[in-house]
Amino acid sequence: MTDIDVSSVPPVAARRPVPRSHHGDTFDDPYEWLRAKDDAEVVAHLEAENAYTDARTAHLASLRDEIFGEIKGRTLETDLSVPVRRGDWWYYGRTVAGAQYGIQCRAPLTSPDDWTPPQLSPDEPVPGEQVLFDGNVEAEGTDFFSLGSFEISNDGTRMLYGIDVAGDERYTVRVRDLTTGETLPDEIPGTFSGATFSPDGRFIVYTTVDDAWRPDTVWLHEIGTAVDADAKLFHEPDERYWVGADFTRSDRYLVIGVGSSITSEDRLIDADDLRGEARVVWPRREGVEYSVDHAVVDGEDVLYILHNDGALDFELVRVSASDPKGPREIVVPHRVGQRLLGVDTFRDWGVIAYRRDGLARLGLLSYADGAVDEIAFDEPLYSVGTGGNPEWAPPVLRLGYGSFVTPGTVYDYVIATSELLLRKRQPVLGGFDPADYGQARVWAPAEDGTRVPVSLVWKRSFGEPGSAPRPVHLYGYGSYEHSIEPGFSVPRLSLLDRGVIFAVAHVRGGGEMGRQWYEDGKLLAKRNTFTDFVAAGRHLVSEGYTRPDRIVAEGGSAGGLLMGAVANLAPELFAGILADVPFVDALTTILDPSLPLTVIEWDEWGDPLHDADVYAYMKSYSPYENVRSGVEYPRILAVTSLNDTRVLYVEPAKWVQRLREVGADALLKCEMVAGHGGVSGRYNAWRERAFELAWLLDVLGLAE
Template sequence: MSPADASADRTRPLPPVASPQPRVRSHHGDDIEDRYEWFRAKEDGAVIAHLEAENAYTQERTAHLDELRGRIFDEIKGRTLETDLSVPVRRGHWWYYGRTVEGSQYGIHCRAPLASDDDWTPPVLSPDTEVPGEQILLDGNVEADGHEFFSLGSFEISNDGTRMLYGVDSAGDERYLIRVRDLTTGEQLPDEIPDTFAGAGFSPDGRFIVYTTVDDAWRPDTVWLHELGTPVSDDVRLFHEPDERFWVGAGFTRSDRYLVIGLGSSITSEEWILDADDLRGEPRVVWPRREGIEYEAEHAVVDGEDVLFILHNDGALDFELVRVPASDPSGERTTVVPHRPGQRLLGMSTFRDLAVVAYRRGGLARLGLLDYATGDVDELSFDEPLYAVGGGGNPEWAPPVLRLGYGSFVTPATVYDLDLATRELMLRKRQPVLGGYDPERYEQARVWARAQDGTQIPISLVWKRSFGEAGIAPRPLHLYGYGSYEHSIEPAFSVARLSELDRGVVFAVAHVRGGGEMGRQWYEDGKLLNKRNTFTDFVDCALHLVDHGYTTPDRMVAEGGSAGGLLMGAVANLAPELFAGILADVPFVDALTTILDPSLPLTVIEWDEWGDPLHDADVYAYMKSYSPYENVRADVAYPRILAVTSLNDTRVLYVEPAKWVARLREVGADALLKCEMVAGHGGVSGRYNAWRERAFELAWLLDVLGVADA
């Protein structure tokens, strides 16, 4: 250690010291002493005091970054048009849109009447121009008044436009209180439904609300029917799923013909339909569940017959699309889009005259228009080598235009309307980026890394051209990863990311196995007893970027959140020498402890993703071999680590990163913990709060990369 390093160590504030309180956990003949499991007692004053001490220590250790955090926040704010309006979406006799106002944390939900029933061209709205007939439906800033946290889990207008329901979470624990407002009078109706899950909706006739509730493990398990004007105690239970592996949800088809009750685990699904005009009737199953078979159904009318289009993986790894009679879903199947290995069908949306099919091919999202008469799929094409595209804001059953969302690493979020008759894409709005943003100053590309078993792993890159081509000379690099639940990381634009790129940082995404970028097999090869591929793929991507001159280990920071935080913890143990820093957001780093306890939120559901270590000794041994908390090493020098969590997170409990950081400190790691005391899995609420949170993380990241003063 140099004299300068020794002096720095003497002046560095001391971290909080948590008194170990060993508890022994025994499974499959294996005894594990856990020194910090006592952190789980959320109501214990000593635990809260420890978390607050961690926050104070983190603030003290990063106090030198206060000015940089302020600059980054100002950069995000300065690039954002704070007073703005979204592109209106037509539903019924109204255009619905949102407003943001400078200085306000939350959005404002609005609507304005159509000029005529033939009006399908959304009005061009300006913050400086009054919108004729505008109604303020819900002002999030008013609703959030007096609460440190505010989030909407449900928001819907009845088909006739006279009533609004909305579900509010004011703690971050994702339990929502549903309220109802009469939009003709502005009065709140007496109907209030507490402790609901997200996603409630009106019946087509507006008489009922369909909503779901959760069990003690935070699993949505029951669908309810509430008749407006009646006591909640009289609500009818439409469906209950006792199997703890399955989530339940419900929603009406776009045609308003059926209520669809869907339930699914990670590997199995089942759907039930109920006539929308007989909601007190008996649901009927579409296809009885079969272990390992997933499907989803959409209603359409073809040649005058009610049919269901069903996307499924029965004998089709990457899924196929079939059509069946709605009156007899288990009857004869007509193949519409056959299974094509490597083209992963993701979903479909049916309309009166056609359907939109979403799929992935070559690592990119695709959209195609399905002609009911011919079965042909007309794929939409876009010019950029990397992009993300999807349908959005299409509530109408028979629209002449289709609303699309589009973007890339360099193209800000863009709204198009596709004319279904001419196939013309009409630009409705592109996210304004203030301060002279020019996409031509930035470049995006995809390269491929070779994994240990020879598999080619895609890496997406974006950088600012003025710093030179990526890969010509080593540059500071920010490598992001996730790799679970078949979730794909799309090449999406980020205003906050510009604060990195403009300082010369290359941003990269390692599309590791366990995600969905390259099809269903890509997911299968990164879950259960193949989970280690996720971690080694990320390491191999980092090695590729070093070996090919993009960066050096002392100039690379890795980031991941939630299940991607598990990736970060595993990588820290596997290859600490490859990174200067690791940023772990709400990280799932005590995975084995959590998945062993079926009383914890979501554990049983997660067994399909990770395996069941409680009953299977092989799974137990495998998870123990990679779970970050179990495998903290005393024989290595860890990179700098920042873990960010939230006290009220119900998905990854705060206790996991708190324990992990304490254990890392035992072996001398420079690890920081930041715990939001009033927030959930998604972090703080409110856009300015979210910007400040991201500015905090980016300032730390840039400091680690050595470009904090750039």
């Protein structure tokens, strides 16, 4: 009798129906038992899935190595970031060839008036350099490593850092004395990301999470004291709200922010009296969101507040910091179609981020008259944002810029002259020339006639899009008002250089076209997200860009829900679907308030636990429950992580089993030591992406 190689046979999970009953409807879930993460049988099943996926993709090993080599070969492995000025130091990061993690460093200013970052060479020593934190040293002996908090005190003498070694996004914060190199006894376990020093460096402000992984409590730790003596600054009991805390750039206030996806409330505590009373800026009102920043105008403490109270796409107002509920001076009025995204205040001016015509934009704000001077860029598609601006009174504004064809670029914008100074452009090795690639935006008609923007990037040597059917990699997300920006990707070049067109369907539920675009793709309008994506794919076919047998779709997390939904809606349109950490058992998750994030998510998806209409609507699209018999599904690869706290591994594990029941060719890859973001370490991440891209090219018939 011949032995069967079990790795060549799809793992079959036992059917053990668990009834789920709501609103008079009962669903017998045959694979719910796979939720028992610590059960040896579940672990064995996931390991069998990995073995099967390894066997099914073994023929792609050389292609994976080739793509990994291309990513590595295009990347300057030993490099430095552009230094950021803070206090008496320039701060920057290093990467070193062969090392998985970054190294955080600093070097002293040569002059207090110097705002030009030093030109550093990765191969030459930096005068006075101090290595603050070497992730490679700190990660020794761990299978997973993530840095969730990292900050230097204002006086430059102390450093805090928060580390996660499991992938569950719970960080242990420690403190190091930078003058002696000593790690202090202070150790704060179980924190959320983003711990920060107080302006005087005496305290650490941090947040912790509840059992549902919701940041719910803000704490104050005095360095040198026991953690169990930490003061609770704020606790939010309502399970619909997240909590966060940070200091204004002016160091005048600690802002404690409370927010759901549709409602927010900020509190201010004077930074010089952190145990003092927290003052509510505006009391929360259902459906009203706002954010606060501090400035001093004509000697008065004022707050700039960005809000949507009667302003769908938000407006900017100014109020007195001593009386924030008092009169509002409109600074930037509401304008339909121009979505205000954020405001950053500095001593002498502010900067506003906004989105118009589907593109992110930045404008300098005059405190004197409220005028906004937009910073112009030449490319038709691009992404821009601020970053690396910790100082209160800089003469320049640090920007990050890029596009589908322009690698990540750092500029300093000179306030006095409106000049853009190029500080660095991401080096891409191997003869990369941006002129070899094209980018454009086309518009696909949706079912209801709405025009859906679709961004394209391609290599010109294969011909212009539409000249002949080409393989297409179609990406989508479409939730939480999150916009998919036209950004550069080194791994993507491995597809473009093989003739693949990369396309992004900017579907409703995202934020690309203003707040109404988001509203029209959530709650009881969620199906628009899915039908928009299908419409984008069909438009690319009808216009001659591609054929159904030459499209692979990809989405992750909530974009993975999109992938599962379109697989059921239009399986004939795609040759393959790549679903990263996919939210494919949405109804089961959103029905269970004990699961991470569920109650918070009711603002996005609706509350099926208490609302029969929401239950019926979600059941009509939740991918796991709508797998269809009698249709031919595209090839599917689902990638997940055992320790993911945002989308639990059990969702794709169950989905893959259900797909196989109807004859689908579905693979599951589960990282056994990782979280929502996948594996840690840049080389590991490159290998993970090479695995996915090799599978994608195989589906497109380009694996030879």
